[in-house]
Amino acid sequence: SFIIGSIVEMGPPQGKQQGVRSLLSKDDPSIWYEAASTLPKVIVLSKSKVPDNDIYEERRQKAERLLESETAAFSSYKQRHGSEYKWLQQAHQTGTTADKIAANSLLVQESAVANIKSLDTLVTWAARIKGGKEVVRQAMEALQELFVTVLLPDRELLFFEQQPFGAPLPEGRDGDRILLYWLVEDNVKRRYAQFIAALDEHSRGDLDFLKDRALKTMSQLLVKKPEQQVVLLTSVVNKLGDPSRQIASKAGYMLSKLVEEHPDRKVAVVREVERFIFRPNLKDRARYYAVIFLNQLTLGRRQSDGGAALARQLLDLYFTLFKMVVRG
Incomplete structure (x- = not known):
């Protein structure tokens, strides 16, 4: 396994971090869908299933800004308080491929909200057709563990546009966090679909050891999660x-x-x-x-x-x- 343990202090405390405001508190659950489940339920008042374009665009853009801010807050906090963060940065720059996979896995494990780019990197490695196949295998294993343990809830995910846009959101921080987690859910759903497509591609390839690994991974994901x-x-x-x-x-x-x-x-x-x-x-x-x-x-x-x-x-x-x- 490349997820070698969780890092202490699961993210920036609520408030400003060198001018960057974080919506998340270190008292929040570290797993995104568990944290999202603690927020007020959004009650749909409109029967329309098609979101109003203006409302959709406004909320989407705001969610993107919130996610960018959260990513910056996480990075700022870790640079000043996270002792392991220096190792993660060094692994990104000069480490072996195994080190880089471990580093990206740890970042996603610690905060999927702030580290979608690390998830993208792992999915890209798992989808490689050319180049070293051992990298592909290692990325597959890391992603399987991440999706099962910290990324996928025990329900099917929704795209951002499938969320209840006909409903009013709570004012203030709770409303912003709901938007943020809607976008995180959308990001996870899309990356998981890319990962599954890569597994299917490898399962139809020429190398038996990769076909075997892809088959095992698909089977275990099928057993563990409904997505x-x-x-x-x-x-x-x-x-x-x-x-x-x-x-x-x-x-x-x-x-x-x-x-x-x-x-x-x-x-x-x-x-x-x-x-x-x-x-x-x-x-x-x-x-x-x-x-x-x-x-x-x-x-x-x-x-x-x-x-x-x-x-x-x-x-x-x-x-x-x-x-x-x-x-x-």
Whole structure:
């Protein structure tokens, strides 16, 4: 793991830091979505789901200014009070790649609000197609840990424009912090989508060790967090058709672990595997690994396990597949 422990004093205290005002207090939770959950709830008064353009632009621009100010406040405070910050700066400039990954990970872990640029750096490394592949692997591992532990809540994220713009915001600091966290949520959602796209790209590459790492990462994210679960499920199911027998077999194993951990997802997983099986021009070996996975599913009467409907769905699938194979 590249996240080697949290740094003490989790950010600038509320107030001015060398002329830069911070909205955040060191009494606030250090994880952005936990801090956001302590703020007053925004009650929607308008039924309109389309934000007014003027209100949207005004709030977006204000949120951007607040984020810039928070980034500056964090940097100013750390330069004067953070002993580890000097090491982080040195690692950025002259350290090894492993040092740079560790430094960026620590900054994101300490304050995702103030260190989106460090998250961008890690995502860029994870998305590399050319160059050293060990860097890609290390960045994947660091990002997986960050997204699971400090960046993703146990719900799907919203884009900034999906927030309740028809609702009035509280006056003063609370209203500003709500805007700030809306923008942070938007930033995390977009970076996570970029990371998932990079994982999918690597999972379809030529290097088995990177395909294996990408598959494991996608599978673990799929188990741990709901964000991007439809995209992740499709990517993992697609690996049942990988040219490498080891990768294809591992994809089936990862899907089995998923439904073991989340029995309520069985129906969705079977539906995706069914789409995969009946894909045109699919190789027989890919269907073989898909059927092996389906045969290992545990069926139960409980609705959360899929119940009788799932059993009927599987029977229909097997009969259709049998007819297709017989016809050649």
